[in-house]
Amino acid sequence: MQTSGNEIFYRNPYDVNECLFVNLSSPSSSKYKSVRSIGSPDVVAEKARKQYLRDMMSTRLGVKRETNVVSASDRTGPDGHEYYDLQVRMKSYASRAQLAVTQAEIDAAMELEWDRRLITVLGSANNRLYEFRLQTANSTYEASKEPLLEMARSFTCFPVET
Numbered sequence: 001m002q003t004s005g006n007e008i009f010y011r012n013p014y015d016v017n018e019c020l021f022v023n024l025s026s027p028s029s030s031k032y033k034s035v036r037s038i039g040s041p042d043v044v045a046e047k048a049r050k051q052y053l054r055d056m057m058s059t060r061l062g063v064k065r066e067t068n069v070v071s072a073s074d075r076t077g078p079d080g081h082e083y084y085d086l087q088v089r090m091k092s093y094a095s096r097a098q099l100a101v102t103q104a105e106i107d108a109a110m111e112l113e114w115d116r117r118l119i120t121v122l123g124s125a126n127n128r129l130y131e132f133r134l135q136t137a138n139s140t141y142e143a144s145k146e147p148l149l150e151m152a153r154s155f156t157c158f159p160v161e162t
Contacts, residue, residue, distance in 0.1 A: 017116060017137040025129040032124040035074075035082050044122065045072035045086045052088055052118060062098025062106050063113075066091045070117070077123070079156045086120040089138060117141040119148060125157035 012018035025032065038044055049067045056065055070087035077083050097109035115138040123130045132155040134148060141148060 015137075015140070017114065017135070018140065019135045021131070021133040021135070023131040023133075027126070027128055030129060031127050032129045033127065035084050035122050035124045035129070037124070038122070038129065041072040041074050041084045041086070042069075044084055045069045045088070048086055048120060049088050052090060056090065056092070058092075060094070060098070062095030062100075062110075064093045064110065066093070075153075077153075077156055079158075081123050081125060081157055083155075084120075084122040085152065086118075086122070088118045088120070089116070090118060091115045115139070119152045121152050121155045123155070123157040125159050130155075130157045 007021065007023040009022075010020045032038070039047070046069060049069050053065055053067045058065070067088055067090045070089050072084065072086050074082060074084050092113040092115075093110045094113040095106045095109045096111065097105055100106045100109070117136055117138045117140075119134040119136075119141075121132040123132075132152065134152055136144075136148065
């Protein structure tokens with residue numbers, strides 16, 4: 001992923017499918033008065049889906065990735081700022097016959113490699129765009145939905161006086 005260098009990344013050492021990512025847009029090139037300046041929640045979710053798919057592209061033979069937008073909504077946080085809550089589900093399939101002669105043979109041997117849920121919150125403050133993203137296995141999301149969503153909803157952007 002291309003970022004401004006203003007990011008924080010944490011990976012769960014007990015479960016490599018779980019990670020937390022916070023990114024801030026560059027202060028010199030961004031003028032985000034509101035999260036609405038990047039589009040509606042549905043438009044932004046589709047852009048995020050395409051970006052996540054690009055970020056997770058694989059050069060391995062016989063790998064196929066699928067993504068779909070699960071939800072996209074806006075809300076006003078307790079701090080009065082507007083936030084977008086997005087969820088994207090991403091699946092990766094790998095073929096056990098990646099060196100097969102025909103595409104049909106490769107496709108016939110496809111099996112699910114992983115299934116992840118990306119929970120993203122976007123907000124703006126200080127003319128910058130803030131992105132908070134949780135990534136977890138979809139099965140973990142289904143089992144721990146409320147704590148994960150509560151963690152995402154707790155993300156806030158703080159105004160900084162210069």
